[in-house]
Amino acid sequence: MSTTAERLGYPADAKLLIVNGDDIGMCHAANVATVAGLTRGLLTAASLMVPCPWALEAVELAAGLDVGVHLTITAEWRTYRWGPMTAAGRDPHSGLVDPEGCYWHRGAPIHEHGDPRAARAEAEAQVEWALARGVDVTKLDDHMGVFGSHPDFLVIYVDLARRYRLPLRLGAERRLVERGQSALAEVVMAARAELLAPDHMAGLPLSEPERLEGFMIQAIRGLKPGVTEFVLHAAAAGDELTAIAPDAAARVEAHRLVVASEPVRRAVETEGIKLIGYRELREALRAGA
Numbered sequence: 446m447s448t449t450a451e452r453l454g455y456p457a458d459a460k461l462l463i464v465n466g467d468d469i470g471m472c473h474a475a476n477v478a479t480v481a482g483l484t485r486g487l488l489t490a491a492s493l494m495v496p497c498p499w500a501l502e503a504v505e506l507a508a509g510l511d512v513g514v515h516l517t518i519t520a521e522w523r524t525y526r527w528g529p530m531t532a533a534g535r536d537p538h539s540g541l542v543d544p545e546g547c548y549w550h551r552g553a554p555i556h557e558h559g560d561p562r563a564a565r566a567e568a569e570a571q572v573e574w575a576l577a578r579g580v581d582v583t584k585l586d587d588h589m590g591v592f593g594s595h596p597d598f599l600v601i602y603v604d605l606a607r608r609y610r611l612p613l614r615l616g617a618e619r620r621l622v623e624r625g626q627s628a629l630a631e632v633v634m635a636a637r638a639e640l641l642a643p644d645h646m647a648g649l650p651l652s653e654p655e656r657l658e659g660f661m662i663q664a665i666r667g668l669k670p671g672v673t674e675f676v677l678h679a680a681a682a683g684d685e686l687t688a689i690a691p692d693a694a695a696r697v698e699a700h701r702l703v704v705a706s707e708p709v710r711r712a713v714e715t716e717g718i719k720l721i722g723y724r725e726l727r728e729a730l731r732a733g734a
Contacts (some may be wrong), residue, residue, distance in 0.1 A: 448644045448671035452734045453725065460718045461641060462665070463674040464703065466491040467515060469507060470500035472525075474686040478700040480506045483504040486704035488679070492586050495571040496527045496548075498499055506579050511722035513584035513611070514575050515600065516568050516592055518555060519597065522547040525689045530570045531563070533553030537654040538563035539563035552591035561597045568592070568605055584723040586614035596628045603636045612641040614674060641730045651678060654698035659707065665712040672721070679703055
């Protein structure tokens with residue numbers, strides 16, 4: 446199968462990089478840092494958490510930028526929570542909410558108890574919310590990998606990408622097979638053939654902030670031909686972020702790396718890497734690539 450880069454019209458040996466900022470809309474600190482990365486830094490795309498309290502501000506700040514929907518049915522923080530957008534999702538019988546009426550902290554309870562019909566309604570509501578507020582949605586991905594890590598939920602994810610003609614973030618088939626998740630691998634393989642997704646994934650860990658610059662440079666130098674998506678979580682320093690996230694220091698460092706790190710910028714340039722966004726994938730998909 447051709448790489449996504451080749452399907453976009455690039456040479457087989459081209460190295461293309463999407464630098465994606467996850468979690469815009471989660472809080473004000475994530476919003477300002479991600480928008481800074483998109484407008485004057487290395488970020489080329491972002492992922493909007495629609496159910497979160499700061500989503501409206503994110504829509505305003507990121508107007509016209511390359512923003513997709515980060516399908517969200519978990520709320521991971523201990524004291525900062527959010528929940529379903531639909532009546533069906535808020536119903537305890539949906540299996541999508543914990544005893545407090547918020548999304549579960551992790552994906553496992555959703556996979557165990559969640560009604561896929563309620564999850565589909567939630568996902569659709571999130572995309573429609575963004576579209577109704579003028580977001581030029583460029584792609585789909587999923588928060589904490591909940592939709593991409595269970596067959597019943599992966600089908601919803603791919604169906605939505607097909608319905609809205611959007612590229613999406615997908616796992617590597619080889620790794621899924623190695624983990625004994627052959628059913629997931631088959632769905633991913635079929636989705637790659639029909640839709641568009643990055644060929645490779647890399648991510649900036651949310652730990653050891655003092656090592657993140659070296660990690661990012663090493664990852665850039667090791668890029669393979671094709672389209673790679675590099676995922677990070679940028680946020681501005683402050684009391685808000687510190688109160689929410691135990692990993693605040695790594696998020697602040699990610700912000701610095703995409704807006705102010707000359708070594709990271711030089712690595713991109715010296716390796717001959719072309720930065721692209723998800724909008725390019727979406728337009729190629731809709732044009733029949």
